[in-house]
Amino acid sequence: MRSIILILLSIIIASNLTAQTYSWPILPYPSGKRVTSGYCAYRPAYNSIVEHFHEGIDIPEETDPLCHVYPTTLAYKVIKIYTLGPDNNLMVKVIHYSDDTSSALSEGSKYIHLKEVLENIYEDSIYIGDPISAATDLYLDHLHFEYRTPSDLANSNNPFAITELQIEDNTAPTLCSLYVDYSRQGDAEVACWEYLGSNFAQYYGTVTGGGYTFLKLGLPMETPWNDWDDPHFIISGNRKVRFIIKMYDASISAPYNYYLVVDTAIVDLSGGSYESDAHYQVKFDGLLSSEYHREETVYHQEEPIVSGWNSQYYRLYPYGTMPSCIIKRLALATENLEEGQHRIRVMVKDYNGNTKTADVHFYIREHDWVDYCRGFKN
Amino acid sequence: MKRLILAISAFFFCFSRAEVKVEKVLETTSIKEYNQWVKKNRARYPGLRPIYITVDQIHKSVSENDMDEYKITYYNDDGRLNKQETIRGWFEMGIFNNGELLFIARREHKYYPINEVRYIKNKDGDILLNLSRIRSYTIKYWGQSFWIENNPYKGGPTNNSRIRIFDHKGNVIGEIKNAWLIDNVLPDTNEDYLFFAVEEKDEITEAVLFYDINNNKELWRKKFSSAINIAISSDGAYTAIGDSGKIYVFDKQGETVYTSQPFTSTGRNPSIIFSDDNQYLATVLGPKICFYNNKTGELLWQTKIDDPDPGEKFIYFFETNNALYIVVAYISNYIYILDTEGKVVKKFQLPFGYAWHYKKTASGDVIRDRKIAVSNWSSKFYDGLLIIKRDRTIIIYNIVPE
Ligand SMILES: [Zn+2]
Numbered sequence: 001m002r003s004i005i006l007i008l009l010s011i012i013i014a015s016n017l018t019a020q021t022y023s024w025p026i027l028p029y030p031s032g033k034r035v036t037s038g039y040c041a042y043r044p045a046y047n048s049i050v051e052h053f054h055e056g057i058d059i060p061e062e063t064d065p066l067c068h069v070y071p072t073t074l075a076y077k078v079i080k081i082y083t084l085g086p087d088n089n090l091m092v093k094v095i096h097y098s099d100d101t102s103s104a105l106s107e108g109s110k111y112i113h114l115k116e117v118l119e120n121i122y123e124d125s126i127y128i129g130d131p132i133s134a135a136t137d138l139y140l141d142h143l144h145f146e147y148r149t150p151s152d153l154a155n156s157n158n159p160f161a162i163t164e165l166q167i168e169d170n171t172a173p174t175l176c177s178l179y180v181d182y183s184r185q186g187d188a189e190v191a192c193w194e195y196l197g198s199n200f201a202q203y204y205g206t207v208t209g210g211g212y213t214f215l216k217l218g219l220p221m222e223t224p225w226n227d228w229d230d231p232h233f234i235i236s237g238n239r240k241v242r243f244i245i246k247m248y249d250a251s252i253s254a255p256y257n258y259y260l261v262v263d264t265a266i267v268d269l270s271g272g273s274y275e276s277d278a279h280y281q282v283k284f285d286g287l288l289s290s291e292y293h294r295e296e297t298v299y300h301q302e303e304p305i306v307s308g309w310n311s312q313y314y315r316l317y318p319y320g321t322m323p324s325c326i327i328k329r330l331a332l333a334t335e336n337l338e339e340g341q342h343r344i345r346v347m348v349k350d351y352n353g354n355t356k357t358a359d360v361h362f363y364i365r366e367h368d369w370v371d372y373c374r375g376f377k378n
Numbered sequence: 379m380k381r382l383i384l385a386i387s388a389f390f391f392c393f394s395r396a397e398v399k400v401e402k403v404l405e406t407t408s409i410k411e412y413n414q415w416v417k418k419n420r421a422r423y424p425g426l427r428p429i430y431i432t433v434d435q436i437h438k439s440v441s442e443n444d445m446d447e448y449k450i451t452y453y454n455d456d457g458r459l460n461k462q463e464t465i466r467g468w469f470e471m472g473i474f475n476n477g478e479l480l481f482i483a484r485r486e487h488k489y490y491p492i493n494e495v496r497y498i499k500n501k502d503g504d505i506l507l508n509l510s511r512i513r514s515y516t517i518k519y520w521g522q523s524f525w526i527e528n529n530p531y532k533g534g535p536t537n538n539s540r541i542r543i544f545d546h547k548g549n550v551i552g553e554i555k556n557a558w559l560i561d562n563v564l565p566d567t568n569e570d571y572l573f574f575a576v577e578e579k580d581e582i583t584e585a586v587l588f589y590d591i592n593n594n595k596e597l598w599r600k601k602f603s604s605a606i607n608i609a610i611s612s613d614g615a616y617t618a619i620g621d622s623g624k625i626y627v628f629d630k631q632g633e634t635v636y637t638s639q640p641f642t643s644t645g646r647n648p649s650i651i652f653s654d655d656n657q658y659l660a661t662v663l664g665p666k667i668c669f670y671n672n673k674t675g676e677l678l679w680q681t682k683i684d685d686p687d688p689g690e691k692f693i694y695f696f697e698t699n700n701a702l703y704i705v706v707a708y709i710s711n712y713i714y715i716l717d718t719e720g721k722v723v724k725k726f727q728l729p730f731g732y733a734w735h736y737k738k739t740a741s742g743d744v745i746r747d748r749k750i751a752v753s754n755w756s757s758k759f760y761d762g763l764l765i766i767k768r769d770r771t772i773i774i775y776n777i778v779p780e
Pocket of ligand 1: 037054145
């Protein structure tokens with residue numbers, strides 16, 4: 001008997017319920033709608049800034065001609081104009097209104113890195129169709145745009161939830177690595193599982209963060225229904241491990257907005273279905289104001305590990321404090337899995353439906369030997 | 379550079395004793411010319427400072443792998459070139475302390491602090507203070523013996539959000555808790571007190587707080603729901619807040635001296651200013667200007683300016699020959715000088731012309747809407763001189779009583 005561990009990354013496109021005119025926040029945009037940093041892209045700590053998920057999207061400026069910056073709704077009320085830097089780095093926060101200004105919507109937006117704001121734009125005034133900044137270049141050459149709800153604008157949302165703010169994207173996300181956290185959970189042991197002359201060494205490595213060593217498995221491009229070329233490893237000892245996955249979406253494309261699903265259905269190497277309940281689902285379509293996320297990828301149940309910027313990016317959530325983007329979580333107790341072969345399938349799908357999958361196999365070993373027959377038993 | 383000195387023929391308004399003449403005494407784009415004018419008139423205008431440092435962008439990055447390039451030029455009192463340097467990277471810069479100090483934060487990555495350095499250079503281009511070890515983002519205010527950090531970015535606000543105050547060596551000398559983004563900070567003349575308008579940690583409530591620098595102590599704090607305009611009297615005895623059409627005046631203990639609601643537009647925040655001797659307070663919102671006895675809170679007069687685009691830009695008090703004036707500028711580029719009886723004794727317009735204002739239509743198209751004054755200028759007021767800067771252009775007006 002085998003189990004499948006299926007990590008499925010998928011997408012929900014939030015539908016926009018209000019009949020409302022939206023448009024791209026810079027005009028004109030002769031180079032097209034472009035995004036250089038997506039929603040929920042991980043930003044490490046620097047200076048006095050704590051690590052966090054990017055709460056908006058970065059839109060590169062247009063310089064020929066210089067772009068105007070307009071709120072994405074036709075009608076809006078300016079509720080705040082801040083100066084962020086010593087000079088020329090302004091933030092404007094607005095509440096969205098219905099096109100005819102008759103009602104304030106329970107949403108708004110923020111525009112950051114403006115080098116100037118039009119002198120005739122005032123806080124607490126309602127405008128229709130007016131730019132907030134005219135023919136300007138932008139600090140660090142980009143507009144940071146945030147789409148926020150509810151009426152106090154406390155939470156950030158994925159701007160791509162609004163059809164008019166979506167961009168063209170033909171690039172699939174990238175799956176980088178699966179980290180196996182084994183030393184902090186007890187006396188689990190992990191080892192490369194090379195068999196029948198296979199060589200998985202290219203995928204197999206270790207990395208140390210916060211004083212702990214993780215098994216790091218590279219995720220090769222999935223060849224559908226061919227499991228022979230996937231990384232394989234063996235879990236023994238008390239067999240209690242936790243997994244962390246690293247992935248990202250290409251920089252000019254859709255933002256992170258995915259499910260992470262762990263499925264424990266039985267593996268079926270002939271290509272059958274995977275139908276058991278999801279263990280983990282992650283989707284980045286919104287961040288609550290109470291959450292300052294400290295994790296670039298999410299799959300964990302226990303106490304955090306100190307992470308730093310650069311190669312150590314496995315900051316894990318304390319159990320019970322995971323953010324709202326994890327919509328489903330059930331403990332994946334590897335220690336309770338049946339002896340034999342299991343598979344993790346990772347699927348990531350971005351906003352535009354571009355998909356990437358990868359598999360990792362592991363063998364749960366209770367006896368002193370690996371039962372190859374058990375491994376390949378159907 | 380072309381030199382222009384224009385004297386404007388004065389308009390005369392025959393109101394009482396308090397007529398003034400406005401003379402344009404300098405208009406130039408040359409720093410040499412400006413500095414030499416300042417030097418020549420130093421005896422008369424000791425508060426006026428030369429321009430010591432300019433920053434010009436000479437290359438704009440074309441990709442994330444590219445970097446920006448700036449030319450920094452240091453000038454002496456005569457406006458002669460002292461030193462010039464070119465720097466490459468991603469920058470945040472600011473000029474402080476009457477133009478004598480340059481703050482530079484430089485890094486090699488657009489978002490991340492790769493090889494990041496932060497330092498203060500003096501007007502000779504020498505590094506005065508290396509701030510790289512201080513995990514502070516930029517500088518908000520540079521005082522005679524201290525400076526205030528500015529670190530408004532994301533990750534925050536958090537439970538640990540605070541504003542720190544440093545001495546000139548970079549040691550922390552004060553900390554204000556539960557305060558994140560500094561909207562505005564104003565000192566009294568001696569820099570004994572600081573009056574802050576801040577965002578608190580939840581980014582929703584705003585607060586003003588009164589801070590004693592010498593004892594590093596927050597004396598009081600009050601919350602407001604909307605954006606705040608603030609003022610502090612020259613001796614720190616009074617503070618004022620313009621919030622939602624209302625004005626509030628407090629003393630050093632935070633006790634209310636008086637409040638007033640002179641404006642019907644509750645959605646916007648009046649600008650406010652104290653006279654140097656604390657006797658008066660003036661406030662403006664749109665076309666309406668109000669004048670108070672600051673000791674009693676009595677509204678002495680209010681008046682409405684007939685202006686084509688009455689978005690207020692600044693309000694100043696100006697005193698000469700024992701006569702007090704109120705100077706108000708609008709985004710129409712009209713500047714009005716009023717006497718203490720509320721009469722406009724002078725009106726003139728800055729020569730920056732008009733530009734198209736654009737509008738987005740419901741279909742997402744952009745159309746030309748109307749012409750508006752080009753009002754992206756800044757101003758300073760010294761000893762009866764009104765100094766206007768727009769890009770490279772500097773204009774000095776002298777306001778002379780008649
Ligand atoms: Zn951004």
